[in-house]
Amino acid sequence: MNIFEAYNSIKKALEGAGIEDYVFEAKQIIKHITGFSSTEILMNYTKELTEFQSNNLTAILKQRELRYPLQYIFGEWSFYGRDFYVGPGVLVPRADTETVIEVCTDYLKDKTESKILDLCAGSGCIGITLSKEKEDSVCLMVEKYPEAMRYAEKNITRNKAENAKVISGDIFCGAGAEEKYDLIVSNPPYVAEEGDIEVSPETKYEPETALLGGGDGLKFYRAITENYKDSLKEKGMLCFEVGIGQADPVKEILNAAGFTDIGTKKDLNGIERAVYAYK
Numbered sequence: 001m002n003i004f005e006a007y008n009s010i011k012k013a014l015e016g017a018g019i020e021d022y023v024f025e026a027k028q029i030i031k032h033i034t035g036f037s038s039t040e041i042l043m044n045y046t047k048e049l050t051e052f053q054s055n056n057l058t059a060i061l062k063q064r065e066l067r068y069p070l071q072y073i074f075g076e077w078s079f080y081g082r083d084f085y086v087g088p089g090v091l092v093p094r095a096d097t098e099t100v101i102e103v104c105t106d107y108l109k110d111k112t113e114s115k116i117l118d119l120c121a122g123s124g125c126i127g128i129t130l131s132k133e134k135e136d137s138v139c140l141m142v143e144k145y146p147e148a149m150r151y152a153e154k155n156i157t158r159n160k161a162e163n164a165k166v167i168s169g170d171i172f173c174g175a176g177a178e179e180k181y182d183l184i185v186s187n188p189p190y191v192a193e194e195g196d197i198e199v200s201p202e203t204k205y206e207p208e209t210a211l212l213g214g215g216d217g218l219k220f221y222r223a224i225t226e227n228y229k230d231s232l233k234e235k236g237m238l239c240f241e242v243g244i245g246q247a248d249p250v251k252e253i254l255n256a257a258g259f260t261d262i263g264t265k266k267d268l269n270g271i272e273r274a275v276y277a278y279k
């Protein structure tokens, strides 16, 4: 089978498995198994796959048909232009989270030597990205679960993020709160546990501990606002990623805690995804 034929058969298999983004994924899979860039694929589309590549493709499709996440199969994923290791035990970095990065980089752009705290760090995609985008800043990341923390550590090394560090800790116990920061950022677990929990088939393979945010999904926002307000410098910013429909209740939590100039930023789908406020 040549590359073009493989591309068509992957698209067909993925579409048959109910995968919405089958065209995008087919391209990613071809890139992954051949090691070619998009241009190289176009230049080599009649090239035959090797036996190794064909076997690899069969294995990938088998897993994808079971809706095992493509990102876990590849073992890495791109976020804000950098590559991060991912796999079982850690949440895959989402494109939506780049909205939070935009809010934070905008806030940091005129500041020097900022101190950043990233709570619920997971793969480290937020903290590492911010420390690389603003190289004179330092970022402490807090993560409770060892499996996720190991990914953050490997991603610090992979991205040469010398100014980022991850510690093991629980935000409900105020881990990392003893210092003062210019910016505190968090994409906490926020899926509500009341009623039917609706997640995609792929998300079922991701850790529940990265997803579930208590009965109404807001318990992490309440705890972080309460436990970390004193850890912000005057005029420091607190920035959260929120789920669909959570911007208003999170704004209320921040308002009740005395934060000012509360704002939101929409993601590419027009959903209010980041909520930020100042001390």
Ligand SMILES: C[S@@+](CC[C@H](N)C(=O)[O-])C[C@H]1O[C@@H](n2cnc3c(N)ncnc32)[C@H](O)[C@@H]1O
Pocket (backbone or CB within 6 Å): 090, 091, 092, 093, 094, 097, 119, 120, 121, 122, 123, 124, 125, 126, 142, 143, 144, 145, 148, 169, 170, 171, 172, 187, 188, 189, 190, 209, 210, 211
């Ligand atoms: C929604 S994920 C976000 C991961 C990463 N920041 C991102 O944006 O992709 C939430 C993370 O919080 C971690 N977590 C859950 N409970 C925690 C707690 N009590 N204290 C610290 N981290 C916690 C989970 O293990 C998970 O890695």
